[in-house]
Amino acid sequence: MDHDELNLWAKRAADWVRDYHAGLRARPVRARVKPGEVAARLPAAAPEAPEPMERIFADFEAIVPGASTHWQHPRFFAYFPANAAPASMLAEQLATGMAVQAMLWQTSPAATEIEQVMIRWLAGALGLPARFSGTIHDTATTATLSAVLTMRERALGWEGVQKGLSGGPVLRLYCSDQVHSSVDKAARLSGIGQDNLVKVETDETLSMTPHALEAAIAADKAAGRVPAGVILSVGGTAVGGSDRLAPLIEVARRHGLPTHVDAAWAGSAMICPEFRPMWEGVEGADSIVFNPHKWLGAQFDCAVQFLADPGPQIRTMGLRPDYLQTPGQEEIVNFNEWTVPLGRRFRALKLWFVLRAYGLEGLRARIRNHVAWAQEAARAVAALPGFEIVTGPVLSLFTFRYRNDAATEALLARINDDGRIYLTQTTHRGQFVIRVQVGQFDCSREDVMTIPQVLAELTGAG
Numbered sequence: 001m002d003h004d005e006l007n008l009w010a011k012r013a014a015d016w017v018r019d020y021h022a023g024l025r026a027r028p029v030r031a032r033v034k035p036g037e038v039a040a041r042l043p044a045a046a047p048e049a050p051e052p053m054e055r056i057f058a059d060f061e062a063i064v065p066g067a068s069t070h071w072q073h074p075r076f077f078a079y080f081p082a083n084a085a086p087a088s089m090l091a092e093q094l095a096t097g098m099a100v101q102a103m104l105w106q107t108s109p110a111a112t113e114i115e116q117v118m119i120r121w122l123a124g125a126l127g128l129p130a131r132f133s134g135t136i137h138d139t140a141t142t143a144t145l146s147a148v149l150t151m152r153e154r155a156l157g158w159e160g161v162q163k164g165l166s167g168g169p170v171l172r173l174y175c176s177d178q179v180h181s182s183v184d185k186a187a188r189l190s191g192i193g194q195d196n197l198v199k200v201e202t203d204e205t206l207s208m209t210p211h212a213l214e215a216a217i218a219a220d221k222a223a224g225r226v227p228a229g230v231i232l233s234v235g236g237t238a239v240g241g242s243d244r245l246a247p248l249i250e251v252a253r254r255h256g257l258p259t260h261v262d263a264a265w266a267g268s269a270m271i272c273p274e275f276r277p278m279w280e281g282v283e284g285a286d287s288i289v290f291n292p293h294k295w296l297g298a299q300f301d302c303a304v305q306f307l308a309d310p311g312p313q314i315r316t317m318g319l320r321p322d323y324l325q326t327p328g329q330e331e332i333v334n335f336n337e338w339t340v341p342l343g344r345r346f347r348a349l350k351l352w353f354v355l356r357a358y359g360l361e362g363l364r365a366r367i368r369n370h371v372a373w374a375q376e377a378a379r380a381v382a383a384l385p386g387f388e389i390v391t392g393p394v395l396s397l398f399t400f401r402y403r404n405d406a407a408t409e410a411l412l413a414r415i416n417d418d419g420r421i422y423l424t425q426t427t428h429r430g431q432f433v434i435r436v437q438v439g440q441f442d443c444s445r446e447d448v449m450t451i452p453q454v455l456a457e458l459t460g461a462g
C-alpha cells in the first residue's frame with residue numbers, strides 16, 4: 001500500500017465509520033460471541049504473500065464489528081465511558097498520519113508545547129491554580145504508578161533508584177478501601193508491596209476519616225516503618241466513593257507526606273463549578289490524575305497528571321543519556337523525563353481539537369445532562385416493585401439491587417443478553433449490586449430512560 005492507495009482507503013474508512021456510528025442503536029451493546037470464536041476465523045500463521053486491501057477490508061467488516069462490544073453505543077452504561085468525540089477521532093487521524101514521537105522537545109516541538117498549553121487550559125477549566133504543571137500519560141494506571149514511584153523515592157532520599165531496594169526500610173502507603181485497583185498495582189510494582197498499602201477504613205460517606213489516617217500513620221511510625229504517601233479517591237470506580245480532601249491532605253502535610261488524588265472518572269465533571277465541592281481542597285495535593293479519555297471526549301488514551309512541583313517526579317524518572325541531550329537547550333521540557341516510557345504519542349492534539357470544537361460550554365452541557373438524566377433514571381428505578389437504589393447517584397453513577405443477591409445477578413445476565421442496554425456489577429458492603437453510569441458522549445434522555453423500561457419489562461413490572 002502506498003500513500004495514494006491510503007488516501008482512497010482512508011475515505012472508505014471514513015464512510016464506514018460514519019455508517020457504523022449511525023447504526024449503533026440497532027446493534028446489541030455487548031458482543032455476542034464465545035471465547036475463541038474470533039481466533040478460529042483467522043489463519044494460524046501470517047501470510048507469506050501480500051494480500052489485496054479489498055480482501056483485508058472485507059474480512060474486517062465480516063469479523064470485527066459483530067464480535068465487538070460497542071463502547072460508543074449511546075446505551076452503553078457499563079464500567080465508565082470511553083468517549084471518542086468526532087473531533088477527537090479527526091485529531092487522532094492526523095496524529096497517526098504524521099506519526100511523530102513526542103519524547104523530547106526537539107523531536108516534537110509542536111507536540112511538546114501544545115501538551116504544555118493543554119495542561120494549562122485544563123487546569124483553568126477544572127478550577128485548579130495556575131501554578132500546576134503536568135503531563136499526559138497513556139492511562140491513569142501509569143500516572144498513579146509514576147506518583148507512587150515518586151513517593152517511594154522521596155521517602156528514600158532518591159537512594160532507591162540508585163542502590164535498589166534491598167536492605168531499605170519498610171515503606172507504607174495509605175488510601176481508603178474505595179480506591180481503584182491501579183493503586184494496588186502501583187504498590188506492587190513499585191516494590192513497596194501490597195501488604196504495605198494500608199487500606200484505611202471509610203465512614204458512611206465512603207471517605208477516610210482524618211482520625212483514622214492519623215492513627216494509621218502514627219502506628220507505623222511507632223513500629224519503625226516509614227510512611228511514604230497518601231492516595232486519595234475522588235469518584236471511586238465501584239460506587240463513586242470519595243475522600244474529603246482538605247482535612248486528609250492536612251494530616252498528610254503535618255507528617256510531611258506527599259498526596260496523589262485519583263479522579264480518573266470524576267475529574268472531567270470538575271469543568272462544572274457546581275460539582276467542585278466534591279474535591280474541595282484539591283489545590284493542596286501534590287499530584288492529581290484524571291482521564292479525559294473517560295468522560296470528556298478525548299478518546300483513549302489520554303490521562304492527564306497535574307503536578308504541584310514536577311521536580312521530584314523528574315528526579316525519579318528522568319534520565320538524560322548523551323544521545324538524548326539537546327545541546328544548548330538545557331531549559332526546555334522533555335516530557336519523557338516526566339513519564340515511564342521514552343516514546344510518547346502526540347495525545348495533546350485531540351485535546352486541542354475537542355476543547356475547541358465543543359467549547360467548555362458544550363462539554364459542560366453534556367456532563368450536566370448526564371448527571372440530570374442519571375438522577376431521573378435512578379428515581380424511575382427506585383419506583384419499580386422489588387428495586388432498591390443502594391448508592392448514589394454520585395454525579396452520574398448509581399447502583400441498585402433487585403430483591404436479593406441471586407435475583408440481582410440473574411437479572412443482570414438477562415439485561416445483557418437482551419442487548420438494548422449494557423450494565424455491569426460490583427459488590428458494596430457485601431451485597432451484589434448493579435452499576436449504572438450515564439456518560440456516553442451522544443446519548444439522549446430517551447436512551448437513558450430505556451434503563452427503567454428494560455428493567456420493568458424483564459421483571460414483569462412494565
Ligand SMILES: *Cc1c(COP(=O)(O)O)cnc(C)c1O
Nearest residue numbers: 139140141180182236237264265
Ligand atoms: C478507570 C479508573 C482508573 C484506571 O484508568 P486507566 O486509565 O484505564 O488506567 C483508575 N482510577 C479510577 C478511579 C478509575 O475510574
